[in-house]
Amino acid sequence: xxxxxxxxxxxxxxxxxxxxxxxxxxxxxxxxxxxxxxxxxxxxxxxxxxxxxxxxxxxxxxxxxxxxxxxxxxxxxxxxxxxxxxxxxxxxxxxxxxxxxxxxxxxxxxxxxxxxxxxxxxxxxxxxxxxxxxxxxxxxxxxxxxxxxxxxxxxxxxxxxxxxxxxxxxxxxxxxxxxxxxxxxxxxxxxxxxxxxxxxxxxxxxxxxxxxxxxxxxxxxxxxxxxxxxxxxxxxxxxxxxxxxxxxxxxxxxxxxxxxxxxxxxxxxxxxxxxxxxxxxxxxxxxxxxxxxxxxxxxxxxxxxxxxxxxxxxxxxxxxxxxxxxxxxxxxxxxxxxxxxxxxxxxxxxxxxxxxxxxxxxxxxxxxxxxxxxxxxxxxxxxxxxxxxxxxxxxxxxxxxxxxxxxxxxxxxxxxxxxxxxxxxxxxxxxxxxxxxxxxxxxxxxxxxxxxxxxxxxxxxxxxxxxxxxxxxxxxxxxxxxxxxxxxxxxxxxxxxxxxxxxxxxxxxxxxxxxxxxxxxxxxxxxxxxxxxxxxxxxxxxxxxxxxxxx
Numbered sequence: 001x002x003x004x005x006x007x008x009x010x011x012x013x014x015x016x017x018x019x020x021x022x023x024x025x026x027x028x029x030x031x032x033x034x035x036x037x038x039x040x041x042x043x044x045x046x047x048x049x050x051x052x053x054x055x056x057x058x059x060x061x062x063x064x065x066x067x068x069x070x071x072x073x074x075x076x077x078x079x080x081x082x083x084x085x086x087x088x089x090x091x092x093x094x095x096x097x098x099x100x101x102x103x104x105x106x107x108x109x110x111x112x113x114x115x116x117x118x119x120x121x122x123x124x125x126x127x128x129x130x131x132x133x134x135x136x137x138x139x140x141x142x143x144x145x146x147x148x149x150x151x152x153x154x155x156x157x158x159x160x161x162x163x164x165x166x167x168x169x170x171x172x173x174x175x176x177x178x179x180x181x182x183x184x185x186x187x188x189x190x191x192x193x194x195x196x197x198x199x200x201x202x203x204x205x206x207x208x209x210x211x212x213x214x215x216x217x218x219x220x221x222x223x224x225x226x227x228x229x230x231x232x233x234x235x236x237x238x239x240x241x242x243x244x245x246x247x248x249x250x251x252x253x254x255x256x257x258x259x260x261x262x263x264x265x266x267x268x269x270x271x272x273x274x275x276x277x278x279x280x281x282x283x284x285x286x287x288x289x290x291x292x293x294x295x296x297x298x299x300x301x302x303x304x305x306x307x308x309x310x311x312x313x314x315x316x317x318x319x320x321x322x323x324x325x326x327x328x329x330x331x332x333x334x335x336x337x338x339x340x341x342x343x344x345x346x347x348x349x350x351x352x353x354x355x356x357x358x359x360x361x362x363x364x365x366x367x368x369x370x371x372x373x374x375x376x377x378x379x380x381x382x383x384x385x386x387x388x389x390x391x392x393x394x395x396x397x398x399x400x401x402x403x404x405x406x407x408x409x410x411x412x413x414x415x416x417x418x419x420x421x422x423x424x425x426x427x428x429x430x431x432x433x434x435x436x437x438x439x440x441x442x443x444x445x446x447x448x449x450x451x452x453x454x455x456x457x458x459x460x461x462x463x464x465x466x467x468x469x470x471x472x473x474x475x476x477x478x479x480x481x482x483x484x485x486x487x488x489x490x491x492x493x494x495x496x497x498x499x500x501x502x503x504x505x506x507x508x509x510x511x512x513x514x515x516x517x518x519x520x521x522x523x524x525x526x527x528x529x530x531x532x533x534x535x536x537x538x539x540x541x542x543x544x545x546x547x548x549x550x551x
Contacts, residue, residue, distance in 0.1 A: 025121040025151070026133075026150065027126050027129035027130045027132075027133050027150075028126055028130075029071060029130055029133060032069060032070065032071035032072075032130060033071060033072070034071060034075070034134075034137075035075075036075055036079060036137065037049040037050075037052075037072075037075055037076055037079050039079045039080060039082070044056075047080050048080075049076055049079060049080065051065075051067065052065055052066045052067060052068075052076045052080065053065050053080070054080040054081060055440055057423060057440040057442055058440070058442075059414035059420060059421050059423055060414060060415060061207050061208075061209055061412065061414050061423060062081075062084070062206060062207065062208045062209065062226075063208075063209050063211070063440060063441055064077070064080060064081065064208055064209070064210045064211065065210075065211045065213075065430070065441075066080070066210070066211075066212055066213070067212070067213035067214070067215075068213075068214075068215055069214075069215045070127045070128070070130035070131040070134070070214075071130050071131070071133070071134045072134070073131050073134065073212060073214065074130065074131040074132060074133060074134020074135045074136075074137075074229075075134040075135075075137060076134075077131070077134070077135050077210075077229065078134060078135040078136070078137055078138030078139075079138060081138075081208070081226050081227075082138050084206050084208075084226040085135075085138055085139065085140075085226050085227055086138075086140050087206065087226070088203070088206065088225060088226040088227050089139060089140050089143065089152075089227070090140070090142075091200065091202045091203055092156075118255075119255065119256070120154070120155070120158055120255040120256070120258075121154065123255075123256045123257035123258075123261075123283075123284060124154065124157070124257065124258070124261055125261075125265065127216075128229065128261060128264065128265075129154065131229055132150065132153050132154055132157065132229055133150050133153075135153055135227070135229060136149035136150040136152070136153040136154075137149070139152060139153060153227065156227060156228075157228070157229065157230050157258050157260060157261060158255055158258040161255070161258045161259055161285075161286055161287045174193060174194055174195055174196050174197070174243075174244070174245045174246065174324075174325065175193065175194050175196070175245075175323070175324050175350050175351075175354055175373075175392050176191070176192070176193035176194075176243050176245055176290075176292045176322075176323040176324075177191070177192050177193070177320075177321065177322050177323070177354060177358065177369075177372075178190070178191045178192075178292060178294055178300075178301030178320075178321040179191075179319060179320050179321075179358075179364050179369075180299060180300055180301070180319050181299075181319040182319060182363070183319045183320050183363065183364060184363055184364045184365070185363045185364060185365040186365075188404055188406045188407060189294055189295075189296065189299055189300065189301065189403075189404070189405055189406055190364055190365070190366065190369060190402070190403070190404055191241055191243070191292065191294045191301060191402065191403040191404075191405070192369040192370070192372070192373050192400070192401070192402045192403075193233060193243040193245075193292070193373075193400065193401055194373050194392060194393065194394075194397045194400050194418060195223075195232055195233055195243075195244075195397055195398050195399050195400070195401075196389075196394050196396060196397045196398075197232075197396075197397070197398045198396035198397075198398070203225065203398075204225075204398055204415065204416075205415065206225065206226055207223070207224075207225065207398070207399060207412075207414070207415065208223075208224055208225060208226055208228075209221065209222075209223050209412055209423075209425070210222045210223075210224065211425075211427075211430050211431070211441070212268075213431060214268060217268040217269050218236045218237050218238050218240075218267070218268055218269065218270075218271065219236065219237045219427070219431040220234055220235065220236035220237065220267040220268060220427075221234055221235055221236075221410055221425065221427055221430070222234035222264075222267070223399050223401055223412050225398070228260070229264065230258060230259075230260025230261050230263065230264050231260055231263040231264040231266075231267055232244050232260055232263065233399065233401045234263070234264075234267045235267070235294075235403050235405060235410050235427065236267045236268070236270075236271075236427075237408070237427050237428070237431050238270075238271035238296065238297070239271075239294075239295060239296020239297060239405035239406060239408070240266065240267060240270050240271060240272070240276065240293065240294070240295055240296075240405070241292075241293065241294035241295075241301075241403045241405050242263045242266050242267055242276075242291055242292070242293060243291070243292045243401070244259055244260070244263060244289055244290070244291060245289065245290040245291075245292065245323050245324065245325055246287070246288070246289055246290075246325055247287075247288035247289055247290055247305070247307070247325060247326060247327055247338065247341070248288055248325075248326070248337040248338055248340070248341035248345075255286055256284040256285055256286040256308070257283050257284055257285050257286070258285075259285060259287060259289045259291075259306075262279070262280065262283050262285060262291075262306075263291060265279055265283075266279055266280070266291070266293070271295075271297060272295055272297050272298055273293055273295045273298045273300075273302055276291075276293045276295075276304065277293075277302075277304060277313060280304045280306055280311060281311060283306075284308075285306055285307070285308060286308055287307075287308070288305075288306070288307040288308070288327070288337075288338075289305075289306055289307075290303050290304070290305050290306075290323050290325075290327065291303065291304040291305075291306065292321070292323050294403060294405050295405065296405040296406040299406070300315075300319075301321050302314060302315045302321070303315075303321065303323055303328065303329065305327040305328070305329045305331065305332060307327075307332075307335075310331055310332065310335070311331065312327065312329030312330060312331025312332055313329060313331075314327075314328045314329035320358060322351055322354050322355055322358070323351075324347040324348070324350045324351040324354070325341070325345065325347035325350075326338055326341050326342045326345070326347045326348065326351070343533065344532055344533040344534060345532050345533075346389045346390045346531050346532055349378070349379065349390045350390060350391075350392060352379060353375075353378060353379050353390070353391075353392060354372070354392060356379060356380070357372045357375060357392075358372070366402050366404065366409075366411055366422075366446075366448060367448055369402055370400070370402060370411070370413075370422055370448045372392065373392060373393065373400045373402075373418060374392075374393045374400075374418055374419065374451050374453070375391070375392045375393055376391050376392075376393045376395070376453070377391065378390055378391060378529050382529065383497040384497060384498070384528070384529040385495055385496075385497040385498025385499065385500075385501065385528065385529070386458070386462045386465070386495055386497075386498060387462070387465075387466075387495065387498060387500075388498055388499075388529060388531060389531045390529055390531055393417070393418065395417050395419075395462065396417060397413070397417045397418045399412060399413050399418065400412075400413040400418035400422070401413070402422065407426075408426055408427040408428040408429075409424060409425070409426055409427075409443070409446070410424070410425045410427065411423065411424050411425075411446075411448060412425070414450075416454075418451075419450060419451040419453060419454050419459075420450050420451075420454075421447055421448060421449055421450045422447065422448035423442045423447060424442060424443040424444075424446040424447055424448075425441050425442065425443065426441075426443050429441075429443075461494050461495070462494070462495065464494055465491075465494035465495045465501075468490075468491050468494065469491075469501075469504075472491060472504050472508065473504075475508065475511070476504065476507055476508070483508065484512075485509075485512070485514070485517070488505050488508050488509065489505075491504075491505065492505050492521075497528065498528065499525045499526075499528035499529060499530045499531070499539075500525070500531075501525075502521045502522070502524040502525035502528065503521070503522065503525040503539055503542070505521040506518040506519075506520075506521035506522040506525065506542070506543075506546070507542075509521060510546060515546055515547075515549045515550045516550060518546050519543065519546055519547060519550060522539055522542060522543035522546060523543065525539050526539055526540065526543070
C-alpha cells in the first residue's frame with residue numbers, strides 16, 4: 001500500500017460533495033426519535049448512556065457497546081465517541097494542504113467525483129444511512145464548507161472503494177488464513193488476519209472494538225476506527241466472521257455499494273455461509289475484494305471473491321484456506337487483471353510465505369497463529385528488511401484479529417501495529433443476559449502477550465528509521481534539509497536489508513552529484529527482495545540512467 005493514500009482518497013471523495021446532493025439524498029428518518037442521548041462521563045476512559053458505554057482498556061483500546069434502532073445506535077455511537085470523532089476528522093482534513101495544495105486540481109476533482117458519486121446513496125441501505133445520519137450529528141462544525149455532516153460521513157465509508165476503483169491507491173496488502181478440523185489443536189475453526197492498512201501514526205492511535213446489539217438482526221463485534229460503521233474485520237453472535245482482502249479492480253463508471261457496507265450487512269443478517277453468498281450475489285459493488293467468511297455452523301471458511309462484473313466462491317478440501325490479494329476461484333481463472341496482479345505484485349509471495357509457515361507448524365492454536373501473523377521474514381526465513389510489503393508483518397498494520405467462532409472468542413491486537421498484546425473477547429458473555437456493564441469486556445486468562453520484538457534493538461532502530469524515512473522523503477520531494485554522505489550511510493544502517501532504503505540512498509547521492517555511490521546503492525537495492533515487478537524495473541531504469549552520468 002502507498003502510505004497515506006487513504007487520506008488522499010478521503011479528501012478527494014469529500015471535496016466532491018455539495019449542498020445540493022445533501023438535500024436530495026437524505027435518509028428517511030421519519031420513523032425514528034432523534035433526541036440525542038445523555039452521556040455520563042465517569043472518568044477520562046469511561047463514558048456511559050444507560051446500558052451503552054465506551055471504556056478504554058488497559059491496552060489502550062476503546063471498547064464500545066451500543067444497542068437499539070438505527071437512529072439510537074448512530075446517536076449513541078456519535079455521543080459516546082464524540083471527542084474521538086472530532087480528533088479523527090481533524091486528522092483527515094489536516095492532510096488537505098499536504099496532498100491537494102492546488103486549488104485548480106481540487107476544483108477539477110470536485111466536478112469529476114460529484115458526478116462519480118451521484119448514485120452512491122442508492123446502494124447503502126436506509127438502515128445504515130440512518131445510523132450514519134445519527135453519527136453525523138456529532139461531526140465537527142469546522143468542515144461544513146467542504147460538505148454537510150451526513151454527506152461527509154456517508155462518503156467516508158466509500159473512500160477506500162473510490163481510491164481502489166480509480167487507481168488502486170487504497171490497495172492494502174492484507175493476509176488471511178482459516179484452519180479447521182485436523183489442522184487445529186481442538187478441531188475448531190480458527191481464523192487469523194492482518195489488516196495491513198496504514199494511514200498515519202495518529203490515525204492508528206485510537207482503535208475501536210465495537211459491540212453492536214441491533215433491534216433487528218444479529219449482535220456482532222467489529223474492529224475499526226472512530227467514524228467507521230462499516231466492517232473490515234468482525235464476528236457475529238451466530239459465529240459468522242468477515243474479513244476483507246483487496247484485489248485488482250476494474251474502473252466502473254459510478255460508485256456502488258462500499259465493500260465495508262456489504263461486510264456489515266453480512267455480519268448483521270447472516271448465520272451461514274450460504275446466506276452470506278446470497279447477500280453478496282444480490283449486491284452491486286464497485287471494487288474487487290475477497291471476503292473471507294468463516295462459519296461456526298458450517299465449521300469451515302470460504303472466500304467470496306467479488307468484482308463489479310463477476311463473483312466467485314473459492315473452497316478447499318484440505319481444511320486450510322489462505323488468502324492474500326489475488327483471486328483463486330474458477331470465476332477469475334482467466335481474468336487478465338488478476339493474473340497480472342499475481343505476476344507483478346507481492347500477493348503471491350505472501351501467499352507462499354504463509355503456506356510455508358503453516359507447513360512448518362504443528363496443529364494450530366491462537367498463540368501459534370499470532371506468531372505467524374507477526375512474522376517479519378521472507379520466504380525461507382530470509383531477512384527482507386523491516387516494513388517490506390512481502391512480509392506477513394509489514395510493521396504498519398492497523399490491527400490483527402484471530403477468531404474462534406465456535407467458541408465465540410475474538411482476539412484483537414493492540415498498538416503498535418500487531419505487536420502489542422492480543423486482548424480477548426467472548427461474544428457469548430458480552431451479549432448474554434447477565435453481562436457486566438461499564439467495565440472492560442476482556443477475558444484476561446486467554447490474553448496473548450506482546451511480541452518480544454518490542455524490546456529489541458532492531459525495533460528501536462526501526463522506529464528511528466521511520467522518522468528519518470519521512471525526512472528523506474521530504475528531501476527527495478525538493479524540501480531543503482541539510483544532509484551529507486554520513487547521514488545517508490546512517491540511514492542505510494537503520495534498515496539495511498530493505499531494498500527501498502538503498503534505492504532512496506542512491507537518489508540522495510545523485511543530489512550530491514556522487515554518481516558512483518549512487519550506482520553502488522542502486523545495485524545493492526537490486527540484490528534485495530524488491531516488493532513488486534514495476535518497482536524492480538524502476539530501480540533498473542534509474543541505475544541505467546545513473547551510469548550514463550559516470551565519467
